[in-house]
Amino acid sequence: QQQVKQSPQSLIVQKGGISIINCAYENTAFDYFPWYQQFPGKGPALLIAIRPDVSEKKEGRFTISFNKSAKQFSLHIMDSQPGDSATYFCAASVGSARQLTFGSGTQLTVLP
Amino acid sequence: DVKVTQSSRYLVKRTGEKVFLECVQDMDHENMFWYRQDPGLGLRLIYFSYDVKMKEKGDIPEGYSVSREKKERFSLILESASTNQTSMYLCASSTLKDRVRDTQYFGPGTRLTVL
Numbered sequence: 001q002q003q004v005k006q007s008p009q010s011l012i013v014q015k016g017g018i019s020i021i022n023c024a025y026e027n028t029a030f031d032y033f034p035w036y037q038q039f040p041g042k043g044p045a046l047l048i049a050i051r052p053d054v055s056e057k058k059e060g061r062f063t064i065s066f067n068k069s070a071k072q073f074s075l076h077i078m079d080s081q082p083g084d085s086a087t088y089f090c091a092a093s094v095g096s097a098r099q100l101t102f103g104s105g106t107q108l109t110v111l112p
Numbered sequence: 113d114v115k116v117t118q119s120s121r122y123l124v125k126r127t128g129e130k131v132f133l134e135c136v137q138d139m140d141h142e143n144m145f146w147y148r149q150d151p152g153l154g155l156r157l158i159y160f161s162y163d164v165k166m167k168e169k170g171d172i173p174e175g176y177s178v179s180r181e182k183k184e185r186f187s188l189i190l191e192s193a194s195t196n197q198t199s200m201y202l203c204a205s206s207t208l209k210d211r212v213r214d215t216q217y218f219g220p221g222t223r224l225t226v227l
Contacts, residue, residue, distance in 0.1 A: 009152060032213055043116070043202055043218025044155070089154060093214050098143050098162070098206060099170075100216060104154040 003027050004092050006103030013110050019077040021106045023090035026071070030092040034100070035064065035075050038087045047088070048075070080110045115139070116219035118203050124225045131190040133222050135203030142207055144186035145216065146170075146178060149200040161186055193226045200224075 006023045013019045023033075034049035050057045050064040050073065057064045063076040077084055090103040119134035137144065145160040147170075157170030159178040167178050175197060179187045186205075190197055200223050204216040 006154070034214070041220065043204070043220050044216075045218065046212065046215050049212065098208070098214060099145075099157065099160065100214060102147075102155040104152055 003101050004090060004103040006090050006106060008106060009104065010107045011109070013080045013108065015080065015082060015110055015112050017080050017110075019075075019080045019084070019108055019110070021075045021088055021090070021108070022072065023074065023103050024070075024072045025092050027092070027094070027101075028071070029094045030101075032093045033064070033066065033073050034091050034093075035062075036089045036091060036102075038089065038105075040086075044087075044089055077108075080108075082110045082112050084108060085110050116203055116205055116217050118201075118219040118222050120222050121220065122223050122225075124227065125190075125193050126227055127194060129190075129193050129226075131193050131224065131226075133188040133190075133201055133203075133224070135186045135188070135205075135219055136184055137186075137203075137205040137217070138184065139205065139207070139217070140183065141205035141217075142183070143205060144180065145204040145206075146176075146186065146188045147202045147204065148172070149202055149221070155202065158188065193224075195226050198224060198226045 035047045036044035037047040038044040061078045066073045088106045091100040116137045146158045147155040161167050161180045177189045200221050202221045203219040206216045
């Protein structure tokens with residue numbers, strides 16, 4: 001069963017545009033929502049994370065928006081660059097479980 | 113920097129062979145994880161371990177086993193490899209002492225092909 005649904009599966013954006021990736025979750029016990037970035041040939045690496053007590057978190061060009069009532073969260077990449085081309089995974093975890101439940105991934109291509 | 117290394121980047125095995133995938137981390141992390149990554153399915157947890165000699169099943173443990181005899185090393189074992197186990201296998205580690213909760217540090221992956 002997929003507890004975190006991610007869309008779209010692939011995304012193509014022009015350089016300078018905004019990339020938006022969406023995730024929805026079912027388990028209301030989730031209380032931590034990280035995003036991971038994976039470049040070809042590499043393992044995923046933590047990009048940015050949010051807790052449900054805030055609606056938005058921004059780090060540079062990357063912003064997470066969180067909607068607790070809708071059980072949705074999204075990653076926005078402003079001024080997208082070709083170097084942002086990668087696969088992005090949303091994830092969620094519960095308390096001190098230490099496990100992460102990952103979404104299915106979005107392959108982002110930023111055209112020069 | 114945390115370093116997670118995996119024994120092979122590419123591996124080709126035959127159906128029915130016993131396969132060992134090794135993972136080593138150098139940051140004294142107590143938690144270690146094995147995932148498989150398939151297109152459109154994301155990362156699915158196979159097994160994880162919170163301590164030496166301790167293991168817990170993840171979402172898709174069937175056909176796999178694990179071993180953790182030392183804190184830094186976590187092995188994934190395919191007892192009898194099958195073609196549907198052809199995949200990318202990722203190892204990760206984490207610690208409760210990390211300043212960013214639940215951050216998992218991944219190795220580069222092993223692409224396993226079972227013929």
